[in-house]
Amino acid sequence: MTEDEILAVLRLQKVPNIGDVTAKKLISHCGGPKAIFEDKLQNLLKIENIGQRTLRGLYDTIHKEEAEAEYDFLLKEKLDFSFFMDEDYPKYLKHCIDGPILLFKSGNIDLENRKIISVVGTRNITSYGTAFCETFIEEIAPLNPIIVSGFAYGVDITIQKAALAKGLQTIGCLAHGLNQIYPKAHKKHAAPIEKNGGFLTEFWSTSNPDRENFLKRNRIIAGISEATIVIESAEKGGSLVTADIANGYNREVFAVPGRATDKFSKGCNDLIKRQKAHLLTSAAELVYLLGWELEEKEKKTTVQKQLFVELDETEQSIYSYLQLNGKQLLDTVALECNLPIFKTSSTLFNMEMKGVVRPLPGKLFEAI
Template identity: 75%
Template sequence: MSESELIAALRLQRVPNIGDITAKKLISHCGSPSAVFGDKRQHLLKIEGIGPLTLKGLYDTVHIEEAEAEIAFIKKHGIEVHYFMDDAYPQYLKHCIDAPILLFAKGTIDLRGKKIISVVGTRNITSYGQAFCEALIEQLAPLDPIIVSGFAYGVDIAVQRAAMEKGLQTIGCLAHGLNQIYPKAHAKYVSAVERNGGFVTEFWSDSNPDRENFLKRNRIIAGMAEATVVIESAEKGGSLVTADIANSYNRDVFAVPGRSSDKFSVGCNNLIKQQKAHMLTSAADLVYMLGWKLEEKPTKQAQKQLFVELDDTEQAIYSFLQSNGKQLLDTVALECQLPIFKASSTLLNMEMKGVVRPLPGKLFEAI
């Protein structure tokens, strides 16, 4: 995108009554951001849904000065700018009608050919939620997905730290400009995140982490990913807003169930009861529902590698499945004396090695 077009796109963002949907309508009609400002007001007023109030301030020159100042900031700090029609713009987000026309990014983000999921939840994460975050990432690690979250307290930072520990890319969606970090306590993670993914935001450098910005930010979290996972949530909370947005985008939503007496499981349980989310008990549920296929190896090759590559736990599971045929995940865990999350993680690793395959209904069989 040329600098002149970027200035025009930035100007559009600053016009008070023009949001992302209207901006896209104007750009589509005129052909480019700069063409919007080159067209006559009376022509623009003929566009369906565009009225005098919408165009108020469109030609205000103060927006040019603001755009130029923001470009200076972008250049100084090495920020990438992705225009909604560019190839580098997140592909899933492109399909969201209200996605921002510009997305600012910093770090080493590489979305090419990657599976992407968003993980959100309460800021008051419990030990149950923490353990689930770690187990989920461990189980998904062989698939090398990108983990998107909000870099906030609780579930967000827990899942992003777990992703980095497993060498996965993680993206923090911010509710403010790239000139600051909120919460400040998470500044210590910034360098690590930028080395293992990065940050994205639609907000300019003069934007603060105001409450309404977090609500806007949630649509980026939901829109960037193929699916959204809610790990823990009270009866009300921002993660439930993100889940609703994901549903409005026709994306899969998953929720981790909890005890009915647990305050921070109420939101997830309600999502499941209201059929707004699939129940998520392990990564295998997500892998199956999203159709994330692992490359299968020929049977002979798998058996040839059996004694070379399987550890004691994997060998025990393989022997059990070989002797007993198709079995449920719960049965495998029970008979092999393993916690559910450990059995699920091990089966996923074994699937990667080509010695087991998942079947509908949470069944597994030896190859």
């Protein structure tokens, strides 16, 4: 983008009553952000669902001055950004109608051809939630996914620290500008994250971590990934908002179940009960439901060791056979493994629940 185009996008962001959806309409109609400010108001008013009130303030020079000041900040701090029509704009977020028209970023973020998971949860994480975060990352690490979260207290920072410990790229989505770190207690984690991942935000350097910004930020967390996981949540909270947004984007949502009496499991249990989220007890279930496959046999062996443990003798016999021979009929598996049909059928069902095999049309089964 040229400097004039960038300034036009920034200027557009500051116009009251023009959000991301309307901004995209204007850009599409005019052919680019700069052209919006060169067009006549009467032409812009011809756009469907855009009226005089929406465009009030569009040509105010104060917004031009604000845009210039923010652009100077970006240049001074050598910060990068992505316009929603750029190739390097997050591909999943591109499909969200209300995705930010401009994302500011810092660090070493590489989203190309990568598996992306968003993880959210309570700020009051329990020992149960902490253990799940660490185990989940241990299990999923061989797939080398990007872990996205909100860099907040509790589940967010716990999952991001676990990702860093395993060398995974992790991204923090912020509710303020890149000129500050919030909460300040997490400042020590900023450099490691920027070294292997980074930070994303739609907010300017003039923005503070206000409550409404966190709620707005949640749509980026939900929209940037293939799936959102809620690890712990009370009956109400930002994590449930993020899950709801992810459902609205038609993304997969997972929730970690807990005891009915546990305060910070009630939100997750409710998501599962209302069929707003898949029940998640291990990384294997996420791998299975997302249909993720490993490209290298060596990696598959590594994941097998970490994800799929405690197979009994019969299960191991069936798994080894399917691994060696590929997709097979139920009857063939029973015959070759020297097992009765009823025993083979029940064993395969148990293995499916463990996430080590998947059923296919025509009574076929294959190892994952």
